[in-house]
Amino acid sequence: MRRVDPRAAGLAIGAPVLAVLFAALLSSIALVISGSSPIETFQSIVDYGTRPHNLIEIVNKSVTYYLSGLAVAIGFRMNLFNIGVDGQYRIAAFAAAVVGAAVPLPGVLRIVLVILVAVVVGALWAGLAAVLKVTRGVSEVISTIMLNAIAGGLVFYFLSPERLGVQATSNQIRTELLPADSWFPNFALSDGTLYGFVLVAIGCGAAYWVLLNRTRFGFDLRATGLSESAAVASGVNVKRMVVASMLLSGGVAGLVGLPVLLSDTHYYGQDFPLGYGFTGIAIALLGRNHPVGIAFGALLWSFLERSSLILDIQGVPKEIVTIMQGVTVLSVVIAYELVRRFGLVRQQRRVAAELSAQGAEARA
Amino acid sequence: MTAGLGTMAAPVAVPRRARRSRLPVALLAVAVGLVALSAVRLVTGADDLTSSGTVGAALRLAVPIGLAGLGGLWAERSGVVNIGLEGMLILGTWGGAWAGWHWGPWAGALVGMLFGALGGLLHAAATVTFGVDHIVSGVAITILGGGVARFLSALAYKHVPGAGVTQSPPVRDIGTVSIPGTGDWLRSVERHHWFVASDLAGMLRGLTTGVSRLALVAVLLVPLSYWILWRTKLGLRIRSCGENPQAAESLGVNVYRMKYLAVIVSGALAGLGGAFLSEVAAGIYREGQTNGRGYIGLAAMIFGNWRPGGLAAGAGLFGYTDALNLRSGGESVHALLLLLAVLLVAVAVWNVVRRRRLMAAVTLAVAGLLLWWFLAADRVPDEFVGFAPHLTTLLVLSLAAQRLRMPAADGRPYRRGEAR
Numbered sequence: 001m002r003r004v005d006p007r008a009a010g011l012a013i014g015a016p017v018l019a020v021l022f023a024a025l026l027s028s029i030a031l032v033i034s035g036s037s038p039i040e041t042f043q044s045i046v047d048y049g050t051r052p053h054n055l056i057e058i059v060n061k062s063v064t065y066y067l068s069g070l071a072v073a074i075g076f077r078m079n080l081f082n083i084g085v086d087g088q089y090r091i092a093a094f095a096a097a098v099v100g101a102a103v104p105l106p107g108v109l110r111i112v113l114v115i116l117v118a119v120v121v122g123a124l125w126a127g128l129a130a131v132l133k134v135t136r137g138v139s140e141v142i143s144t145i146m147l148n149a150i151a152g153g154l155v156f157y158f159l160s161p162e163r164l165g166v167q168a169t170s171n172q173i174r175t176e177l178l179p180a181d182s183w184f185p186n187f188a189l190s191d192g193t194l195y196g197f198v199l200v201a202i203g204c205g206a207a208y209w210v211l212l213n214r215t216r217f218g219f220d221l222r223a224t225g226l227s228e229s230a231a232v233a234s235g236v237n238v239k240r241m242v243v244a245s246m247l248l249s250g251g252v253a254g255l256v257g258l259p260v261l262l263s264d265t266h267y268y269g270q271d272f273p274l275g276y277g278f279t280g281i282a283i284a285l286l287g288r289n290h291p292v293g294i295a296f297g298a299l300l301w302s303f304l305e306r307s308s309l310i311l312d313i314q315g316v317p318k319e320i321v322t323i324m325q326g327v328t329v330l331s332v333v334i335a336y337e338l339v340r341r342f343g344l345v346r347q348q349r350r351v352a353a354e355l356s357a358q359g360a361e362a363r364a
Numbered sequence: 365m366t367a368g369l370g371t372m373a374a375p376v377a378v379p380r381r382a383r384r385s386r387l388p389v390a391l392l393a394v395a396v397g398l399v400a401l402s403a404v405r406l407v408t409g410a411d412d413l414t415s416s417g418t419v420g421a422a423l424r425l426a427v428p429i430g431l432a433g434l435g436g437l438w439a440e441r442s443g444v445v446n447i448g449l450e451g452m453l454i455l456g457t458w459g460g461a462w463a464g465w466h467w468g469p470w471a472g473a474l475v476g477m478l479f480g481a482l483g484g485l486l487h488a489a490a491t492v493t494f495g496v497d498h499i500v501s502g503v504a505i506t507i508l509g510g511g512v513a514r515f516l517s518a519l520a521y522k523h524v525p526g527a528g529v530t531q532s533p534p535v536r537d538i539g540t541v542s543i544p545g546t547g548d549w550l551r552s553v554e555r556h557h558w559f560v561a562s563d564l565a566g567m568l569r570g571l572t573t574g575v576s577r578l579a580l581v582a583v584l585l586v587p588l589s590y591w592i593l594w595r596t597k598l599g600l601r602i603r604s605c606g607e608n609p610q611a612a613e614s615l616g617v618n619v620y621r622m623k624y625l626a627v628i629v630s631g632a633l634a635g636l637g638g639a640f641l642s643e644v645a646a647g648i649y650r651e652g653q654t655n656g657r658g659y660i661g662l663a664a665m666i667f668g669n670w671r672p673g674g675l676a677a678g679a680g681l682f683g684y685t686d687a688l689n690l691r692s693g694g695e696s697v698h699a700l701l702l703l704l705a706v707l708l709v710a711v712a713v714w715n716v717v718r719r720r721r722l723m724a725a726v727t728l729a730v731a732g733l734l735l736w737w738f739l740a741a742d743r744v745p746d747e748f749v750g751f752a753p754h755l756t757t758l759l760v761l762s763l764a765a766q767r768l769r770m771p772a773a774d775g776r777p778y779r780r781g782e783a784r
Contacts, residue, residue, distance in 0.1 A: 030515065033519075034519055081499055083503075132762050136762040138758070138762050139761075141447065141499065142659065142662065142663045142666065142757070143761070145659045145754075146659075146663070146754040146755070146757050147758070148656075149656065149750075149754040150754055150755060150758075153747050153748060153750050153751035154747075156747045157745055278503075278506075282503070282504070282507055317529075319515040319518050319529065321511075322507075322510065322514055323508070323511040323512060323515050325511065326504060326507040326509075326511045326512075327508065329508075330486075330490065330504040330505070330508060333496050333497070334490060334496055337495050
C-alpha cells in the first residue's frame with residue numbers, strides 16, 4: 001500500500017478548486033464590464049442548473065462529453081494528441097446509422113451491431129493518422145485535424161438522397177430511422193429521461209482504469225508517454241504502441257455520437273451535433289486524464305452549458321459561459337503545473353533534510 | 365506532455381553538403397509546374413486552372429494562411445509550439461472588424477494585430493512562465509478565443525442593426541493597388557488560351573492587378589521575417605532559444621525574454637491574418653470564419669521546413685486549392701487529378717531508382733486510382749472539393765515529412781538555470 005500524504009492529496013484537490021474559483025473571479029470581472037451583477041448571475045446559474053429536470057439533461061449531455069474526454073485522454077497518456085475525435089465520431093455515427101438501419105436483425109443484436117460498427121469505423125479513421133505517423137512521420141496533431149475536415153466532407157457527400165440519405169422533410173436530409181425495437185433502453189424518471197448509455201460510459205471509464213493500471217499494455221502505454229527512450233530500452237515497440245493506442249482512442253471516439261443516435265434522434269441528419277471532440281480535449285485536461293476526474297470535468301462542462309440558457313432570459317450575454325469554460329481550462333492546467341512544481345521542490349527539500357540527518361547520525 | 369509537431373523520428377545527423385543557392389532549383393520547379401499545369405489545362409479544357417481570377421483568389425486566400433504560418437514560424441523558431449494560432453486568428457478577425465468599423469480599415473489591421481498579440485502574450489505567459497505544455501495551452505487559447513469573440517460581439521453589437529453575436533457590421537475596404545500598364549495586354553494574351561503564354565499572363569495579371577494593400581503588406585512580411593530571424597543579432601538569439609536554450613543561456617541570452625517576444629510577434633502576425641480575413645476577404649466578421657486556417661497555416665510552416673520561403677510556397681499551394689473551390693471547383697479539381705497522377709508516377713519512378721519498392725508500389729497504386737477516377741468522372745463532387753486543401757496537406761506532409769527538420773528544442777519545456 002502506498003502511504004497517502006495528506007498535504008499532497010490536499011494540493012491535488014485544491015488545485016482544480018482554486019482554478020475554478022479563479023475562473024469565477026475573471027468571469028465576474030467580465031460580468032461587471034457587461035453591466036450585470038456577478039452574485040445574482042451565479043445564483044441564478046446554480047438555481048437553474050440544480051432543478052431536477054435540468055440535472056437529468058446535464059447528466060445526459062455529460063455522457064457524450066465523458067466518452068469524448070476518455071478518447072482524448074487515452075492519447076494524452078501516451079503523448080499522442082488525438083484532435084480528430086470530432087471527425088472520428090461523426091463518420092462513425094454516420095456509418096453506424098446507415099448500417100444499423102439497413103441490416104435486418106432483432107432488437108438487441110442490432111444495438112450491438114450499431115455499437116460495433118461505430119467502434120470499428122472510429123478506430124479505423126484514427127488508425128489512418130496512426131499509420132501516417134509511424135510510416136511517414138506525419139505529426140498526428142496536423143493529420144487528425146485534416147482528417148476532421150475530410151470526414152465532414154465525406155459524410156456530407158454520402159448524406160444525400162441519391163446516395164445513403166433520405167429526404168425526410170423538404171429541408172431535412174437524414175439516414176433511415178433505426179427501428180424502435182433497437183433504440184437504446186433509457187431510464188424514465190419522474191422529471192425526464194435519463195440515457196441508458198450512462199451505464200456504457202461508466203463501463204468505459206472502469207475499463208480505462210483497469211487497462212491503464214492493471215495490465216501490461218497500460219503499463220507500456222504510460223511508460224511510453226512518460227519517457228519514450230526509457231520505454232524503448234525496456235523493450236516496448238513504440239510504433240506498435242502508437243498504432244494500438246490510436247486505434248483504442250478512435251474506438252472510444254466512435255462511441256461519442258451514440259448516446260444521441262441511439263437514445264435521442266435515432267437517425268444521422270444534417271443537424272447532427274458537431275464539436276464534441278474539442279470539448280473532449282478540454283474535459284480530459286480538466287480531469288487530468290483520470291477516469292473520475294474526467295467525469296467531474298464532463299459534469300461541470302455540461303452544467304455550465306445548460307445553465308447558460310437562463311442567462312439569456314435575464315439579459316446577460318450567455319457567451320460569458322464560453323469564457324468561463326476557456327478560462328477554467330487554462331487556469332486548471334496552470335494550477336496543476338504550479339502544484340507539480342511545488343511538490344517537486346517539497347520532495348527535494350525532504351530528501352535533502354533526510355540525507356543530512358543521516359549524515360549527522362553517521363558522524364555522531 | 366510535450367511533443368513536437370514535426371517528425372517523430374529522433375533527429376539524425378544529416379551529412380552537410382556545401383551550401384548551394386536554392387534559387388535555381390526553385391525557379392526550375394516553378395517552370396516545370398507551369399508547363400505541367402498548362403498542359404493539363406490544354407488536355408482537359410479547365411481554363412480556370414490558371415485564370416487571373418483563380419490566381420487573384422488564391423493570393424487572397426493564401427494571405428491569412430501565410431500570416432498564420434509566419435506566426436507559427438516565429439514561435440517555433442524560439443522553441444514554443446503555437447497551436448493556439450487558430451484562437452489568435454479568431455481574435456484578429458474580431459478585433460479587425462470591430463476597429464475597422466469604428467475607425468477605418470488601417471486601424472482595423474492594427475487592432476487585429478493587437479488582439480492577436482494579446483493572445484500571444486497569454487500563450488507566452490502560460491508556456492514560458494508557468495511551463496504549461498505548449499499544445500495544451502494552445503488548445504485552451506483556441507477555446508478561449510472563440511468565447512471572447514462571441515462575448516465581445518454580444519457587448520459591442522447589441523444595438524447595431526444588421527449585426528449581432530455572430531457577425532459584425534460591414535467594414536470599409538482597404539483598397540487595392542495595380543501595377544500600371546499591365547492589365548490590358550495581359551488580359552488579351554490570357555484570352556487566347558495559348559500554351560504557357562496565356563497561363564503566365566493569367567497568373568501575372570492575378571498577381572499584379574487589384575491586389576489588396578493589406579495583401580501587399582503581408583507578402584512583404586515574409587522577406588522581413590527572414591531578414592530579422594536569419595540576418596540580425598536578435599534573430600540569431602531567438603533561433604538559438606529554439607535550438608538549444610541552455611547554451612543560449614550560458615552565452616547570456618535572456619531566453620525568457622526572447623521567447624516572450626517571439627510568441628507575442630507570432631500572435632500579432634496571426635492577428636493580422638485574422639484582420640485580413642474579416643476586412644479584406646469577407647468585408648465582415650462572421651463567427652467560424654477562420655475555419656481551421658490557423659491549423660492549415662501551421663501545416664504550411666511544417667511543409668516549408670520551418671523556413672519563410674517554403675512556408676510561403678506552402679501557403680500559396682493551400683490558397684490555390686482553396687481558390688479552385690470558388691472558381692468552377694468541380695472541373696478544375698478534376699483536371700488536377702490528372703496532374704497529381706502524373707506527379708505521383710514521377711515520385712514512384714524516383715522511389716524505384718532509390719530502391720524503395722514498397723513506397724514505389726504504394727505511390728503507383730494511388731496514381732492508378734487517381735487516373736481511373738479522372739477517366740471515370742467528368743467532375744469532382746463539390747463536397748470533395750471542399751476538403752481539397754486538407755487532403756493536399758495530408759498528401760504533401762506524408763510525402764515530405766521525413767525530410768523535415770524542426771528546431772531542436774521545439775516544444776520542450778525550459779526552466780531558467782536548469783540543466784538538461
